[in-house]
Amino acid sequence: MISCIGFDADDTLWQNETFFRLTEARFIALLGGDPGLTERLHEAEKRNLGHYGFGVKGFMLSMIETAIEATEGQVKASVIAEILAEGREMLRHPIHLLPDVEEVVRALAQDHRVIVITKGDLLDQERKLAQSGLGDLFHGVEIVSDKTPETYARAFARHGAGADHAMMVGNSLKSDVIPALQAGAWGVHIPHELTWSYERADPPTDAPRFRVIQRLAELPDVVNATLTHNR
Amino acid sequence: MISCIGFDADDTLWQNETFFRLTEARFIALLGGDPGLTERLHEAEKRNLGHYGFGVKGFMLSMIETAIEATEGQVKASVIAEILAEGREMLRHPIHLLPDVEEVVRALAQDHRVIVITKGDLLDQERKLAQSGLGDLFHGVEIVSDKTPETYARAFARHGAGADHAMMVGNSLKSDVIPALQAGAWGVHIPHELTWSYERADPPTDAPRFRVIQRLAELPDVVNATLTHNR
Structure with a gap:
């Protein structure tokens, strides 16, 4: 049949979501530890789905956007560089x-x-x-x-x-x-x-x-x- | 046959490449106009192909990486925000x-x-x-x-x-x-x-x-x- x-x-x-959660936790730590950032990041991801679709690259772009918005444009370039490094780490993580x-x-x-x-x-x-x-x-x-x-x-x-x-x-x-x-x-x-x-x-x-x-x-x-x- | x-x-x-070239030109203008940035950006794109594959999202991530590296970490978040906006514009540009x-x-x-x-x-x-x-x-x-x-x-x-x-x-x-x-x-x-x-x-x-x-x-x-x- x-x-x-x-x-x-x-x-x-x-496994997949567990690596997203680990990266989210590092992202929040990088930005000073405000747990409210999780919600902001998820909102950015959903808002951007129509542009980026699903996947790690769109997640990276949404993390960068959230970092800029949540700091009102004060985030340092070194933090953005860390976000890029975290994303690339996801893209080469062993399954x-x-x-x-x-x-x-x-x-x-x-x-x-x-x-x-x-x-x-x-x-x-x-x-x-x-x-x-x-x-x-x-x-x-x-x-x-x-x-x-x-x-x-x-x-x-x-x-x-x-x-x-x-x-x-x-x-x-x-x-x-x-x-x-x-x-x-x-x-x-x-x-x-x-x-x-x-x-x-x-x-x-x-x-x-x-x-x-x-x-x-x-x-x-x-x-x-x-x-x-x-x- | x-x-x-x-x-x-x-x-x-x-048309496609013409929109990449226009975005590249705006990217270079955003960073002060050094034409050598084109070569740096292309190098970053090629270096990242194995991680990101082809497409606009990887191009956006490579522009951000190049902006950070070329300014030795001094680029302002507002410039990164502009790069994100330029990339999203490509993703909704009429064909x-x-x-x-x-x-x-x-x-x-x-x-x-x-x-x-x-x-x-x-x-x-x-x-x-x-x-x-x-x-x-x-x-x-x-x-x-x-x-x-x-x-x-x-x-x-x-x-x-x-x-x-x-x-x-x-x-x-x-x-x-x-x-x-x-x-x-x-x-x-x-x-x-x-x-x-x-x-x-x-x-x-x-x-x-x-x-x-x-x-x-x-x-x-x-x-x-x-x-x-x-x-």
Whole structure:
């Protein structure tokens, strides 16, 4: 029944938000420690999404903008240089795979087309996939500017038999699960302990193809159970 | 013989480098007018390509880095804020189609799969394509982190009958023509009056599938001529 399984990447296959949080903490320390800066930075990020899209480069630009605004133009160039250095550090940080990822992807790849569908900066996402060592397991990789129902319809048409025969797995209800369900696919939520406020959403109701798992190791059973669904 | 025609986007379908040059000129004026800054900025861009990839966001970050380094850390935050504003202006600048683009793409789309293969920031390239009004004419859009022979082999396998039956058209010998020829496709160079130093390369020699045109309106004849090639 399921021909194609899509995986989100950041915080589904490997850690991501934790590095953003660490960088945020350093950013706040650099600017004197006012915890209210977190909120200002998040507002700048959201305000700039329409210009910058998702990813580390836009985050760097939003940190610089917030540093200038929060200091009313008094921030020193040396602090901006530190922000640039922190961002570049994120862009070369080794990835940390989440538990069970390799085993589960390898097992599911035997009988399904497994693909990655991820937002973010093109080069950075490609780098992380290459570093993960999982690249050869995936039938396709879609790095997209946003995750809408159309994104999933297109990706699952391209790599499988359409959304109706596909499943999307990820840590963001807002980006991974709800739009995939709206496209007609199965949507499996695997919560991560850290989720960026932008990605939060209420769980869907009245969605028979919605599932929640606590560990990725539960996923093969969820996939198998779809075989008897609706019989 | 040709099933798929790939078009580069920036400076092939629409103006791009001219906006980078205008922003560079404003950047240099902001920092006091030293023309040597152009070279420093280009060096920073090239040095950062491995981190940032291509596109406006990386250009913004390289301008900020150059401003800090060239002033030995003395640049004022208000100047950095101006650089951010200039970059955001680039990201919302209306596109200007180059001559003949709509007519030629529309004509070739009748008998071929026409696709876009472009580097740059995902969201920005999607925005420009949407603004161009040409989106519906293209069978596919590939926004890629770099243009290698493998990039073309993959894109032409995905959208056509492989590189052997494909043609790539663009203003960059280095990115559009030479790697496409290496993949086995036809490579058509349409020079643009402004070309970023990074994109310069010597024309290929001993390449029977290499063509040069001066106006895009010449392209349909080049495509038709391939029908009798090798007979």
